[in-house]
């Protein structure tokens with residue numbers, strides 16, 4: 001065989017064949033003939049896929065909108081009229097702090113700081129999903145010591161229905177329970193230092209009628225660090241099909257979507273408290289501000305959010321309570337038996 005006489009086909013050969021050939025099409029000619037339509041179809045598919053992904057991201061992302069400027073908010077919403085506060089009954093509150101199996105130190109810190117000043121009209125529990133195997137002993141030990149933990153029958157998560165499961169649980173055990181009547185249910189995160197007496201008073205001066213209290217994000221929903229719902233809203237959430245169908249999503253903005261999608265948003269009373277809630281100045285978020293800016297002094301601030309390190313948590317307590325602050329014992333972490341490996 002004469003190898004030299006063999007020539008590799010060139011691209012032009014294909015073009016020529018594909019354009020002129022009337023004989024039976026080979027795979028090559030077919031590919032060439034349909035190359036451009038194939039590219040076109042692929043591009044269209046890619047565009048549609050991108051659009052779909054974008055849509056899925058959009059419905060799952062919080063609707064942040066324009067942040068509410070806190071100075072402006074303070075100018076419009078402070079001071080609240082607390083004149084009648086002493087003639088009003090203390091608000092009966094159930095508060096759940098959503099926390100995880102492995103944050104035992106934070107729970108200990110919370111017990112040793114702001115929970116010491118829990119008003120008598122408030123009931124409180126830490127809310128967990130099912131603890132992972134390696135944390136079961138410690139959660140059981142904590143529960144035996146403090147009896148302040150509720151384990152929901154769900155896998156641990158934040159944005160896949162934990163809030164819904166929590167609200168359903170409170171509805172069953174407190175809201176619908178005539179032997180332990182309450183006015184409000186609070187959902188809080190464990191990275192906020194909360195002054196519970198101020199929180200109780202803030203709720204005491206508003207009507208518990210479709211009330212939705214908290215830090216208003218972008219004129220839309222209350223931020224997840226700490227929000228309150230009057231019991232009528234909690235029982236609506238627990239029984240209406242909309243929240244149960246759409247339980248996943250950023251837990252805080254998702255909750256407000258339930259009101260909109262369920263057609264009750266116009267009857268919800270929004271009570272934003274943006275003047276008295278802010279993020280730790282060291283967190284660097286758009287909701288953070290320097291200490292010392294709250295009108296009337298930091299002794300009015302209700303909570304500071306995004307306090308991650310234990311030392312910052314103590315610092316937040318010192319700033320909020322001033323002369324009333326009591327330094328917790330330094331062996332705060334050794335109060336519960338810590339299994340090895342933690």
Ligand SMILES: *[C@@H]1O[C@H](CO)[C@@H](O)[C@H](O)[C@H]1NC(C)=O
Pocket residue numbers: 081082083084
């Ligand atoms: C606050 O409420 C009391 C009692 O309703 C009323 O007498 C007083 O004028 C109010 N103060 C302000 C600043 O609105």
Ligand SMILES: *[C@@H]1O[C@H](CO)[C@@H](O)[C@H](O)[C@H]1NC(C)=O
Pocket residue numbers: 172173174177178179180
């Ligand atoms: C209702 O409240 C009472 C008193 O707090 C409590 O003992 C009981 O277990 C509660 N019922 C439910 C279903 O949680």
Ligand SMILES: *[C@@H]1O[C@H](CO)[C@@H](O)[C@H](O)[C@H]1NC(C)=O
Pocket residue numbers: 296297298299300
């Ligand atoms: C609250 O703080 C302000 C400013 O720091 C101070 O003037 C005021 O006396 C404080 N009030 C109380 C009740 O501690």
